[in-house]
Amino acid sequence: MNPVAIRADGITKWFGQGEAKTCAVRDVTFEARFKEMLYIVGPSGSGKTTLLSMISGILRPDSGKVHVEDVDIWGLKENALATFRLNKVGFVFQDFHLFPHLTTVENVAIPLLLKRQDWNKSIKEAAKYLDVVGLSARAQLSPTRLSGGEQQRVAIARALASGPDLMIFDEPTASLDGDTGKRIVEFVKSEVLTEHRCIIVVTHDDRIYSFADRILHMEDGRMRDGKGSADA
Amino acid sequence: MFGILRIAYKLLVNDKGKFAALLMGLTFSVFLMIQMTSMFAGMMKKASATVMNTGSKVWVMDRAVTNVSSSIPMPDYLLDAVRSIEGVKFAVPLYSGAGLVRLADGTYQPVTVLGLDDTSLFGRPALIEGHIADIYAENGFVVVKDEEYSKLESPKIGTTFELNDNRGVIVGIAKVPASGLFGIPTLYTTFNRAIQYIPSMRFTISFILVEPQSPEAVPGIQKAVSKLGYDTVTEQGFIDRITNWYVMHTGMGTNLLLMTAISFIVGLSISGQTFYTFVLENMEKFGALKAIGAKGYELVAMIFFQAALTGLAGYGLGIGLCAGLIALAKLRVPDYASIVTFGNLGLALGMVLVISAFSGYIAVRKVLRIDPYDVFRG
Numbered sequence: 001m002n003p004v005a006i007r008a009d010g011i012t013k014w015f016g017q018g019e020a021k022t023c024a025v026r027d028v029t030f031e032a033r034f035k036e037m038l039y040i041v042g043p044s045g046s047g048k049t050t051l052l053s054m055i056s057g058i059l060r061p062d063s064g065k066v067h068v069e070d071v072d073i074w075g076l077k078e079n080a081l082a083t084f085r086l087n088k089v090g091f092v093f094q095d096f097h098l099f100p101h102l103t104t105v106e107n108v109a110i111p112l113l114l115k116r117q118d119w120n121k122s123i124k125e126a127a128k129y130l131d132v133v134g135l136s137a138r139a140q141l142s143p144t145r146l147s148g149g150e151q152q153r154v155a156i157a158r159a160l161a162s163g164p165d166l167m168i169f170d171e172p173t174a175s176l177d178g179d180t181g182k183r184i185v186e187f188v189k190s191e192v193l194t195e196h197r198c199i200i201v202v203t204h205d206d207r208i209y210s211f212a213d214r215i216l217h218m219e220d221g222r223m224r225d226g227k228g229s230a231d232a
Numbered sequence: 233m234f235g236i237l238r239i240a241y242k243l244l245v246n247d248k249g250k251f252a253a254l255l256m257g258l259t260f261s262v263f264l265m266i267q268m269t270s271m272f273a274g275m276m277k278k279a280s281a282t283v284m285n286t287g288s289k290v291w292v293m294d295r296a297v298t299n300v301s302s303s304i305p306m307p308d309y310l311l312d313a314v315r316s317i318e319g320v321k322f323a324v325p326l327y328s329g330a331g332l333v334r335l336a337d338g339t340y341q342p343v344t345v346l347g348l349d350d351t352s353l354f355g356r357p358a359l360i361e362g363h364i365a366d367i368y369a370e371n372g373f374v375v376v377k378d379e380e381y382s383k384l385e386s387p388k389i390g391t392t393f394e395l396n397d398n399r400g401v402i403v404g405i406a407k408v409p410a411s412g413l414f415g416i417p418t419l420y421t422t423f424n425r426a427i428q429y430i431p432s433m434r435f436t437i438s439f440i441l442v443e444p445q446s447p448e449a450v451p452g453i454q455k456a457v458s459k460l461g462y463d464t465v466t467e468q469g470f471i472d473r474i475t476n477w478y479v480m481h482t483g484m485g486t487n488l489l490l491m492t493a494i495s496f497i498v499g500l501s502i503s504g505q506t507f508y509t510f511v512l513e514n515m516e517k518f519g520a521l522k523a524i525g526a527k528g529y530e531l532v533a534m535i536f537f538q539a540a541l542t543g544l545a546g547y548g549l550g551i552g553l554c555a556g557l558i559a560l561a562k563l564r565v566p567d568y569a570s571i572v573t574f575g576n577l578g579l580a581l582g583m584v585l586v587i588s589a590f591s592g593y594i595a596v597r598k599v600l601r602i603d604p605y606d607v608f609r610g
């Protein structure tokens with residue numbers, strides 16, 4: 001069995017105050033391992049995105065702990081947490097969030113530049129990641145001139161550029177047609193998932209469930225079986 | 233950090249529409265600020281032209297004098313009294329008055345007449361034609377060749393004219409660092425000839441020009457002259473007094489100051505609002521950067537870099553536009569009173585930096601508050 005990449009212990013998150021106070025995630029405990037593609041699925045409003053944000057160091061839980069490779073990430077200070085996200089987590093956002101006024105290769109180079117790498121070196125390295133996702137020919141184009149699938153692959157290349165151990169995909173197929181979405185996930189499974197990487201995908205697109213190593217179901221902020229089931 | 237700033241640069245300049253709007257706002261604002269302050273500096277230079285052209289280090293005058301053109305004649309004994317003060321190397325009288333020159337076609341042209349000390353000719357202008365000794369010749373006058381020269385029908389050496397019904401002859405043509413504010417030509421002659429030609433009261437000395445033995449002697453001279461009931465100012469002090477008079481006692485300074493302030497507010501609001509909109513439109517992207525791992529101070533650096541870059545580019549363009557327009561205006565109107573000084577440039581730079589800092593600050597406040605979680609929620 002591969003080592004544990006992420007361990008969440010009883011994490012809970014509340015939003016709002018007074019009568020409007022609601023519990024988005026309630027006492028969730030689960031583990032994800034390296035070389036594992038873990039899906040978190042469930043209906044809208046079930047707390048998937050909130051859970052994803054808490055395990056990736058973006059949203060602080062009200063209670064519970066998150067360990068990534070044995071580091072209690074919510075024990076880190078703000079700048080250390082930002083450095084953790086930069087070095088350990090690769091994000092692929094639902095809307096990609098690419099910069100339209102930068103070229104494709106410059107978009108991919110952003111994490112490298114945030115790591116204070118030299119501009120030319122970063123661009124060269126980013127070009128390699130673009131090659132990995134099969135878009136080296138599009139390096140000098142603006143992302144706005146790419147198709148949805150290509151933009152998704154640029155976002156993946158950008159996430160890969162920081163060399164993350166943990167990759168987070170938020171609704172990766174939501175902005176794509178069925179075939180493109182399937183091809184993207186297939187690519188991620190075969191090319192991106194490595195021995196030292198754990199991929200967590202939040203989705204409610206059941207057409208891509210077959211690519212999951214394990215699926216966690218969420219409903220009303222809880223894991224459906226109460227702790228983190230595996231039913232790939 | 234350089235790579236991040238380069239990203240910030242590209243995000244800014246590649247958004248051509250917003251960048252152009254920002255530059256236009258700032259350029260216009262800087263142009264107005266420089267133009268207004270240059271006009272003021274130009275007018276003040278012209279208002280102090282006699283002081284600068286004469287070059288005397290210390291001036292003695294009546295206490296009520298506010299500028300060169302409103303001199304109050306002083307008694308002759310004062311000259312001897314000033315010469316007797318300890319620390320005075322020499323002191324000479326200067327006459328400053330106005331006369332009317334009758335031109336060949338019978339029309340009249342007002343002129344400024346400056347009468348130099350007969351013995352020393354202290355404060356004389358540099359001649360470009362003729363010999364200064366010829367000023368002692370009968371009816372001799374030196375004309376200043378400046379923007380107003382043509383108003384005397386561009387006289388040559390030997391040209392005769394009538395000044396207050398007296399005959400005058402041009403014996404030299406001079407150049408001076410600055411011409412006067414009121415657009416009238418200047419004639420130099422000797423002190424005694426000036427008071428002969430121009431009707432005056434029994435007191436005839438407009439100013440006493442003093443050369444101190446050393447700069448340290450000036451306070452002592454000021455004190456001694458003050459005991460005599462008169463005022464002593466240095467060259468710069470006199471220029472400041474003239475400037476202060478125009479600022480405080482005429483509408484000119486207030487109006488120009490108001491226009492400068494309005495230009496600043498226009499620049500502040502245009503660039504502040506445009507830059508804020510620019511940041512608002514990129515808010516999700518900044519959120520994504522934060523999620524990826526950008527630290528707060530890195531985002532702050534990016535935004536202030538963008539604000540400073542826009543500010544300095546607008547500053548440069550504004551100066552260029554202003555300088556171009558002044559040069560163009562001077563081609564058509566030679567005595568157009570506008571000069572770009574280091575003071576103007578410094579003031580405008582200060583204001584641009586305030587505009588950039590304000591624009592950056594309101595944008596930074598917004599960006600620092602963005603929660604990367606919002607990027608996930610969409």
